[in-house]
Amino acid sequence: MELKPTHSSPVLTDPAPVNKSRLGIPSSLLPYSQQGPSFPASGKYITIPRKKPGKLDDVRSNGWLDAMKASSPPRKKLVKDLSLEVSATSDDSEITYSSWMLKHPSALNCFGQIIKHARNKKIAIFLDYDGTLSPIVDDPDRALMSDAMRSAVRNAAMYFPTAIISGRSRHKVFELVGLTELYYAGSHGMDIMGPVSSNTNTLSDDHPNCVKSTDQQGKELKLFQPAREFLPMIDEVFRTLVENTKEFEGAKVENHKFCASVHYRNVDEKNWPLIAQCVHDILKEYPRLRLTHGRRVLEVRPVIDWNKGKAVEFLLESLGLGSRDDVLPIYIGDDRTDEDAFKILREGNNGYGILVSSAPKETKAFYSLRDPSEVLEFLKSLVRWKELQEAECA
Ligand SMILES: O=P(O)(O)OC[C@H]1O[C@H](O[C@H]2O[C@H](CO)[C@@H](O)[C@H](O)[C@H]2O)[C@H](O)[C@@H](O)[C@@H]1O
Numbered sequence: 041m042e043l044k045p046t047h048s049s050p051v052l053t054d055p056a057p058v059n060k061s062r063l064g065i066p067s068s069l070l071p072y073s074q075q076g077p078s079f080p081a082s083g084k085y086i087t088i089p090r091k092k093p094g095k096l097d098d099v100r101s102n103g104w105l106d107a108m109k110a111s112s113p114p115r116k117k118l119v120k121d122l123s124l125e126v127s128a129t130s131d132d133s134e135i136t137y138s139s140w141m142l143k144h145p146s147a148l149n150c151f152g153q154i155i156k157h158a159r160n161k162k163i164a165i166f167l168d169y170d171g172t173l174s175p176i177v178d179d180p181d182r183a184l185m186s187d188a189m190r191s192a193v194r195n196a197a198m199y200f201p202t203a204i205i206s207g208r209s210r211h212k213v214f215e216l217v218g219l220t221e222l223y224y225a226g227s228h229g230m231d232i233m234g235p236v237s238s239n240t241n242t243l244s245d246d247h248p249n250c251v252k253s254t255d256q257q258g259k260e261l262k263l264f265q266p267a268r269e270f271l272p273m274i275d276e277v278f279r280t281l282v283e284n285t286k287e288f289e290g291a292k293v294e295n296h297k298f299c300a301s302v303h304y305r306n307v308d309e310k311n312w313p314l315i316a317q318c319v320h321d322i323l324k325e326y327p328r329l330r331l332t333h334g335r336r337v338l339e340v341r342p343v344i345d346w347n348k349g350k351a352v353e354f355l356l357e358s359l360g361l362g363s364r365d366d367v368l369p370i371y372i373g374d375d376r377t378d379e380d381a382f383k384i385l386r387e388g389n390n391g392y393g394i395l396v397s398s399a400p401k402e403t404k405a406f407y408s409l410r411d412p413s414e415v416l417e418f419l420k421s422l423v424r425w426k427e428l429q430e431a432e433c434a
Pocket residue numbers: 168169170171175176177178179180181183205206207208294301303305334335336337339375377
């Protein structure tokens with residue numbers, strides 16, 4: 041029998057005690073060892089005055105600028121631009137893409153292979169949000185999921201345990217997805233709503249990173265928040281980022297609770313070095329924060345040994361599906377931060393990473409899908425296959 045979430049709301053009741061050794065939580069998270077300079081649990085840290093950016097050489101030499109330029113495939117040329125040169129270029133890129141696909145074949149074309157491996161196994165689905173379930177758009181607040189995608193994810197969750205693992209805050213991604221049937225991990229996995237399970241490998245009450253909370257209906261829920269000590273620091277750095285980037289037209293800073301994002305998609309490219317330098321200068325004052333690159337976004341996050349890959353392992357354990365030969369996790373994502381999850385699955389040889397990309401990229405994912413419309417088809421195919429299987433068994 042497939043494990044199905046039994047909850048009717050995204051808010052979960054208390055999980056049973058955890059088997060900490062199986063969770064593989066590093067000792068640095070139990071609780072934090074203070075690696076950088078010490079900081080108070082709340083209140084003010086350091087005031088970063090608004091100032092002229094430091095030497096631009098900093099961001100050039102540390103590779104930030106190159107990473108920013110490479111951080112998202114260029115938009116497809118509009119059809120109005122019908123020169124011969126454009127069609128030759130698109131042919132070339134199609135050829136490059138096809139040869140890249142020899143290494144990372146389409147999960148739709150290889151669907152037969154995937155389900156062959158899934159036979160007699162429980163599939164667990166992990167989905168990134170932006171660029172995977174919703175198309176990339178200029179305004180992060182308008183990255184909406186289509187009704188068709190919502191219904192495909194809902195149907196998938198009827199048969200397979202399904203979790204969303206996003207860089208956005210857990211609340212925001214739940215607001216966008218709006219399905220109570222799923223598990224949610226926000227802030228790149230640093231804010232996990234623990235699953236209900238009869239299994240003993242879930243969160244214990246006395247776990248240092250486990251927080252009890254209540255939902256809007258007053259129902260108790262349990263959260264795993266390995267970076268919760270950073271909450272005031274992220275809040276402070278968020279405010280500094282807002283203040284110091286406001287001179288860059290098009291820049292947008294988001295507070296994701298345990299991380300913050302600085303978007304430069306809508307900033308004139310000539311100002312990218314300046315915005316990079318501005319973020320770099322702020323981060324110099326926060327040695328316990330680091331930067332990762334997303335699609336046209338700089339992501340500021342705590343220096344802890346936790347990422348989307350760890351979140352996948354954690355959720356599998358919490359669902360009672362960890363370290364089992366009869367479980368096949370499938371992770372679908374489009375971003376560099378999803379690589380941590382692809383790596384876990386590839387190295388553990390126990391599941392499939394699927395990269396969503398319409399351009400060749402270095403990746404640890406096994407398979408590929410071009411865009412969210414192919415993700416939709418893939419989810420629908422999984423559901424159809426499962427329905428057929430159940431019909432055969434009936
Ligand atoms: O882990 P994810 O769910 O993929 O979230 C990663 C980032 O996604 C969002 O930004 C990206 O999508 C935006 C909307 O399409 C786009 O405008 C932006 O350029 C992309 O980087 C989100 O706004 C970020 O905060 C997340 O970190």
